[in-house]
Amino acid sequence: MVYGIGIDIGGTKIASGIVNDTGKVMYQKTVPTPKMGREEILAVLKTIILELVEWSELQGLSLAGIGIGTAGQVHFYEGKVISGTPNIRDWNGVNLRGDIGTYTNLPVYVDNDVNVLALAESVFGAAKGYEEVICLALGTGIGGGIFTNGQLLRGDWGGGAELGHMSINLNGDLCNCGLNGCLETYASGTWIAKRMQKARQEQGLSADVTSRDVFALYRQDDPLARRVIQTMIHGLSYGIVNLIHLFNPQAIVLGGGVMSEGQWIVDSVQKKISTMGMNSLVEEVEIKLSELHSNSGLIGAAMQTWLYK
Known part of the structure; x- marks a missing residue:
């Protein structure tokens, strides 16, 4: 069984959790998207990720990595938000893979939020x-x-x-x-x-x-x-x-x-x-x-x- 951290960053909320490769959400946490923008969001992400890593360790689960879906235009191959969305303040040019890589050794994957929604629906859902x-x-x-x-x-x-x-x-x-x-x-x-x-x-x-x-x-x-x-x-x-x-x-x-x-x-x-x-x-x-x-x-x-x- 493979386990990964999933984080969905939207204009109003950030949903996160531990998911296994059958699509089951093992643990979940949802918080409002901070209104102040980039720095506050990155700080919240760090808190969430460290909490999820700790929970996984307590359960004896080995994590394959961290996957993020975010609103905005994402350079998939570099893990960066090239152009953000007006629904999230100061979200242009955010290097999510680089920022998150500073406090975790796990591989980080970043894509547009609806691309990852489509992935899930294509394997486990309506598509x-x-x-x-x-x-x-x-x-x-x-x-x-x-x-x-x-x-x-x-x-x-x-x-x-x-x-x-x-x-x-x-x-x-x-x-x-x-x-x-x-x-x-x-x-x-x-x-x-x-x-x-x-x-x-x-x-x-x-x-x-x-x-x-x-x-x-x-x-x-x-x-x-x-x-x-x-x-x-x-x-x-x-x-x-x-x-x-x-x-x-x-x-x-x-x-x-x-x-x-x-x-x-x-x-x-x-x-x-x-x-x-x-x-x-x-x-x-x-x-x-x-x-x-x-x-x-x-x-x-x-x-x-x-x-x-």
């Missing part, structure tokens, strides 16, 4: 058995992972598959990447909340709402919430059809915090795309909900320690 599959993580932002011929598509150095920053509306809202109308501005938790806040402000209502509040109001048949969620489903469906046209996948797996709302989003998108795009490409594609849910990034991060050794 198991597929050779051509796309994963989308709908959370604070939107990230993507693409499997083609059973291999992750990385691009030149690892920055490929930034699917959330595919524009689906040239005249849409300005995204934090600098483009207008990105998929992220339609279907991420951040933008679901922003659209609802704007709609409520226009009607003189309190704008203090989160994406979870929007979904709760949607279930109560609130007209503003229904409009926001319908816009989200519409935008997500357009983005997915574009991806189907580009990559001809067998399936698309949806994960991330937004998808904790459940299967009805998958069903809505599946129904919507059935009326769109090139039928020969679209009709056979199955939209699937992540089976590993909030643990997919953590498990996939740890998988690097035995897949890439």
